[in-house]
Amino acid sequence: MKKSNAKLLIMGALLSISMQLISCKSKLKDTDIQSSLNEKVQADSRLSHVTTSVNDGVVTLTGDCPDEACRTSAEQAAKDVKGVKSVVNNITIMPATPPVEVNTDSGLESGLRDATKDYPGVTATVNNGEVTLTGTIERSKLPKLMQSINALNPKKVNNNLTIK
Amino acid sequence: MAVQEKYAELINAAKSSGVNNLQVREENNVLYIDGQAPSGQVKDNLWSIYNKLDPDFRSGDVVLDVNVAEAAAGSKAKVITESTNLNIRKGPGTDQPIVGKAAHNEVVTVQSQANDQWSLIKTDKGVEGYVYNQYLQQV
Structure with a gap:
């Protein structure tokens, strides 16, 4: 009785060891790594221009980042993903350009009053940053008028003027 | 990107003519070119290129705000x-x-x-x- 009990114990131990070995060997699939990488990258707005690819547990980062801190944090985030063996960081640094500043409608309206004062045939209206020009103008005067209007920081200029 | 291709000549002229703090940006298919031109001739030249690429400025896809560098006080x-x-x-x-x-x-x-x-x-x-x-x- 005692002997068979010991045998069972040993067999059980061996079985559990071999199962552990198997589970150790089975590495995470690239597709799983890719999906957790995607989650991480999408969560960080600074990494919106970074793309990732995985091959045999090796992650390659490409795209651009506004600064070095963003570049290294992207690399660290990739290293932290389970199953990643190494990370190739090909991210280039591209300083972010500030968004275009558009004048307020009231700012545009007062600027347009001044800009169109000497063009009696021209009417300018503003809607949500867009300037629309109607009426008539001589072709030779058009560039000057457009220059003053463009300098007011409109979102867009719709030139519907009839040219004489 | 299509707008930047259409106005490539304008963008290149702005880059090569010494416009300071030049910013070329595209938002909602409108190209915004900002900066300070070193002289009135540079500004006029950019505007004539713009007029050539988009005759009579009809497309409404550019806001060209290149000012001539501020006049020094006393000039x-x-x-x-x-x-x-x-x-x-x-x-x-x-x-x-x-x-x-x-x-x-x-x-x-x-x-x-x-x-x-x-x-x-x-x-x-x-x-x-x-x-x-x-x-x-x-x-």
Whole structure:
């Protein structure tokens, strides 16, 4: 009785060891790594221009980042993903350009009053940053008028003027 | 990107002609080009390229805001109205009262630039006030 009990114990131990070995060997699939990488990258707005690819547990980062801190944090985030063996960081640094500043409608309206004062045939209206020009103008005067209007920081200029 | 391709010649001209703080941005299919041109000729050249690529500026896909570098305080400027006198106003705006006039082709002294549209000037006769930048040319 005692002997068979010991045998069972040993067999059980061996079985559990071999199962552990198997589970150790089975590495995470690239597709799983890719999906957790995607989650991480999408969560960080600074990494919106970074793309990732995985091959045999090796992650390659490409795209651009506004600064070095963003570049290294992207690399660290990739290293932290389970199953990643190494990370190739090909991210280039591209300083972010500030968004275009558009004048307020009231700012545009007062600027347009001044800009169109000497063009009696021209009417300018503003809607949500867009300037629309109607009426008539001589072709030779058009560039000057457009220059003053463009300098007011409109979102867009719709030139519907009839040219004489 | 299509807008940047259409105006590639304009963008390249701005890059190669020494425009300071040049920013070329695209938002909602509108191309925004901002910066300070080193001279009036550079600005005029950019505008003639723009006019060539988009005849009579009909497409509404560019906002070209390249100003001529600010005139230094105390520099001289010529009044370049078509033929008439230039109104000198109490403040920067056509709603401001007229305090005097500068003659066509008269040379005035620029005191400061109030904003992109208006400069504070002084005439040789001692009249001080604001005039619309478009009618001033640095000399």
